[in-house]
Amino acid sequence: xxxxxxxxxxxxxxxxxxxxxxxxxxxxxxxxxxxxxxxxxxxxxxxxxxxxxxxxxxxxxxxxxxxxxxxxxxxxxxxxxxxxxxxxxxxxxxxxxxxxxxxxxxxxxxxxxxxxxxxxxxxxxxxxxxxxxxxxxxxxxxxxxxxxxxxxxxxxxxxxxxxxxxxxxxxxxxxxxxxxxxxxxxxxxxxxxxxxxxxxxxxxxxxxxxxxxxxxxxxxxxxxxxxxxxxxxxxxxxxxxxxxxxxxxxxxxxxxx
Amino acid sequence: xxxxxxxxxxxxxxxxxxxxxxxxxxxxxxxxxxxxxxxxxxxxxxxxxxxxxxxxxxxxxxxxxxxxxxxxxxxxxxxxxxxxxxxxxxxxxxxxxxxxxxxxxxxxxxxxxxxxxxxxxxxxxxxxxxxxxxxxxxxxxxxxxxxxxxxxxxxxxxxxxxxxxxxxxxxxxxxxxxxxxxxxxxxxxxxxxxxxxxxxxxxxxxxxxxxxxxxxxxxxxxxxxxxxxxxxxxxxxxxxxxxxxxxxxxxxxxxxx
Numbered sequence: 001x002x003x004x005x006x007x008x009x010x011x012x013x014x015x016x017x018x019x020x021x022x023x024x025x026x027x028x029x030x031x032x033x034x035x036x037x038x039x040x041x042x043x044x045x046x047x048x049x050x051x052x053x054x055x056x057x058x059x060x061x062x063x064x065x066x067x068x069x070x071x072x073x074x075x076x077x078x079x080x081x082x083x084x085x086x087x088x089x090x091x092x093x094x095x096x097x098x099x100x101x102x103x104x105x106x107x108x109x110x111x112x113x114x115x116x117x118x119x120x121x122x123x124x125x126x127x128x129x130x131x132x133x134x135x136x137x138x139x140x141x142x143x144x145x146x147x148x149x150x151x152x153x154x155x156x157x158x159x160x161x162x163x164x165x166x167x168x169x170x171x172x173x174x175x176x177x178x179x180x181x182x183x184x185x186x187x188x189x190x191x192x193x194x195x196x197x198x199x200x201x202x203x204x205x206x207x208x209x210x211x212x213x214x215x216x217x218x219x220x221x222x223x224x225x226x227x228x229x230x231x232x233x234x235x236x237x238x239x240x241x242x243x244x245x246x247x248x249x250x251x252x253x254x255x256x257x
Numbered sequence: 258x259x260x261x262x263x264x265x266x267x268x269x270x271x272x273x274x275x276x277x278x279x280x281x282x283x284x285x286x287x288x289x290x291x292x293x294x295x296x297x298x299x300x301x302x303x304x305x306x307x308x309x310x311x312x313x314x315x316x317x318x319x320x321x322x323x324x325x326x327x328x329x330x331x332x333x334x335x336x337x338x339x340x341x342x343x344x345x346x347x348x349x350x351x352x353x354x355x356x357x358x359x360x361x362x363x364x365x366x367x368x369x370x371x372x373x374x375x376x377x378x379x380x381x382x383x384x385x386x387x388x389x390x391x392x393x394x395x396x397x398x399x400x401x402x403x404x405x406x407x408x409x410x411x412x413x414x415x416x417x418x419x420x421x422x423x424x425x426x427x428x429x430x431x432x433x434x435x436x437x438x439x440x441x442x443x444x445x446x447x448x449x450x451x452x453x454x455x456x457x458x459x460x461x462x463x464x465x466x467x468x469x470x471x472x473x474x475x476x477x478x479x480x481x482x483x484x485x486x487x488x489x490x491x492x493x494x495x496x497x498x499x500x501x502x503x504x505x506x507x508x509x510x511x512x513x514x
Contacts (some may be wrong), residue, residue: 020277022377060379062345077471085340086379088319120279120319122343176433201514210514252432254511257458257470 001057011102015114022119024066024158025053026081027166028074030130030146031183036199037130037146038163041073045104045143046097050156051163053121066124068087074135074144075129080182084123084166092158093119113191121158124165127182149199159170171201176252178219178245189227189235190214217253219245258314268359272371275312280378281323282310282416283338284423287387287403287442293456294387294403295420297410298330301398303354304359307413308420309401323381331392331401333385337439341380341423349415350376352398355476377414382423384439406456427457433477433509434504446484446492447471474510476502 004010026041040049041117054069056062063081098115109116109177133142147153152163173179180188180196194210214220221241226234248255259263261267261274285296297306311326313319328334355372366373392401404410409420430436437445437453451467471477478498483491505512 019375019377021278056345056377058375059347061347062343081281083342086319086343088313089320118276118315120276120313172507172509175513176511197514205514213514241441250429252429252509256432257454257462257467 001059003057008105011105011107011109011115012113014055018057018114020114021119022062023053023055023119024062024069025087025121025123025162026066026070027051027084027123027163028070028076028079029125029127029166029170029183030133031127031196031199032130032146034195034199036147036149038152039074039133039135040145040147040155042143042145043101044143045101046156047100048097048154048156050077050145051159058111062122063124065099067120069132070126073142074133076133079126081124081126084125084162084169085156086120087123087162087165088120089158090118092121095157097156121162123162123165124149125169127170127179129182131185155252167200174200176254178217178240178248178253181240181242181245187223187225187237187239189237191235193220193238217248219248219253258316260314263360265362265364268362268364268369268372271312271331271389271391275314275371276359277371278374278376279319280310280376281310281319281326282344282378282380282419283323283327284308284341284380284420285327285333285336285391286384286423286427286440288384288453288456289387289403291452291456293406295406295409295414296331296390296392297402297404299400299402301400302358303413304357305354305411305413306404308416316381317456320381323379327383329387330399331390333390336383336385338381338383341382341419344380344419344422345377345379347375349378352414354413372399378419378421378442380419382426384427384436386439390444406459424457431457433511435474435497436503438497438499438502444480444482444494444496446494448492450477450495474505476505476510 004014016133030037030039039052041052042049052070052073054065056065066081067077067079070079102109102113102115135146149167155163174197180193183196184192190211192208193214194205197210198205219241220238223237223239227239228235259274261271287294287296296309299306299308309327309330311322312323323338324334327336359366359370359372392403412420431454437450440453441449444451447468449463450471451462454467455462476498477495480494480496484494
């Protein structure tokens with residue numbers, strides 16, 4: 001499929017390559033040292049950070065576009081992206097962002113330049129293993145970094161709303177889906193799993209209630225080995241029972257009818 | 258907002274009114290006499306039925322468009338439409354549908370007519386009270402009818418896939434959300450509720466297991482009155498406890514953390 005040859009080509013003639021007035025934005029969550037993180041990008045020319053986003057090629061499926069964009073911008077591939085929602089407020093991109101970007105390339109965009117039109121954005125989200133991500137992409141004008149969910153900088157357009165929707169969706173999913181396989185190492189302790197839930201929910205949970213409830217779903221396996229290097233009362237290690245985990249992912253934690 | 262003055266205007270100059278290459282499709286489910294139904298429309302000129310669909314006005318929010326389209330085509334308003342997914346296979350509208358429709362109006366559409374381009378469709382779905390719907394809209398060239406989920410006729414484009422996705426989503430929701438408030442009358446018997454679940458799941462459920470599980474969610478209230486006009490063993494009537502129903506709708510049937 002035909003793609004723009006340069007940033008200039010994209011800005012001035014993007015409509016030759018992409019579907020008009022539709023974009024894609026990806027919220028990428030990771031978990032590291034007890035903190036929920038979000039992957040953001042920033043173009044040197046712009047004051048605000050943004051979600052990882054882009055456009056859909058003329059003959060491309062939207063989810064294929066989301067994967068391509070993610071790979072281009074972060075090197076990440078084979079990620080389980082889930083469709084989040086459509087974000088289509090008519091005024092959502094009426095900001096200085098595009099004029100600033102276009103101006104920074106010393107380009108003169110026509111009044112009807114494709115980027116200055118309204119865009120409906122398709123939102124996706126994913127949970128990824130923080131340790132497998134190398135977000136530094138070798139582009140001189142672009143930064144790509146993880147941010148603590150509590151320290152999100154100013155974001156472009158309505159990206160704060162998209163992020164909020166993704167976080168609320170993730171919090172809801174904790175109520176009826178198993179979560180953690182892509183976020184935790186293969187073996188983990190009960191406090192580590194609880195810490196993941198607490199950081200997503202942004203609240204403290206009672207240790208005993210958490211353990212009782214999470215064990216009742218039958219998705220965990222307690223391993224024979226314990227965490228090493230701990231002097232006293234070494235904690236048990238757990239791993240997910242993938243068969244049951246995937247069943248619960250499909251049917252919900254309460255099981256099917 | 259500016260709207261087309263006629264079908265001809267829509268066909269020949271739709272891009273003056275609507276977002277290009279984006280459409281909206283609504284799957285409307287109803288429940289009647291133990292059967293799950295879907296609302297479909299048919300233009301006289303076309304051989305196939307279709308979901309209730311249309312386009313997004315230039316300055317319109319996508320969900321506002323879905324509500325407007327539904328109201329225009331069926332008289333239905335104030336419906337709780339939920340976003341389903343995006344359907345964007347590049348070849349999904351490469352069929353005879355648009356050329357047939359355009360030809361039936363004795364119009365000559367240019368090769369680059371807006372309808373002949375690729376469309377990404379935003380899918381919505383809703384559960385509605387069958388008894389409150391008057392799907393017959395007074396349009397000479399259009400039919401709007403309920404179809405039994407087991408007797409769906411040939412559908413336009415990828416509408417069969419959209420319907421399948423909506424049904425699978427509804428089936429999954431039975432596992433972790435309460436369902437029924439919009440589909441059943443205010444008071445209902447346990448067999449009527451079970452019948453709703455069976456028709457959505459398309460399988461028989463054990464009577465006692467169903468009753469035990471559904472009561473365990475705490476969303477039902479058993480009423481003092483029984484179903485009248487039944488000679489022996491008149492069945493108890495139930496209604497939903499709306500406070501608990503709405504809580505479970507938000508948090509999932511298993512409750513929050």
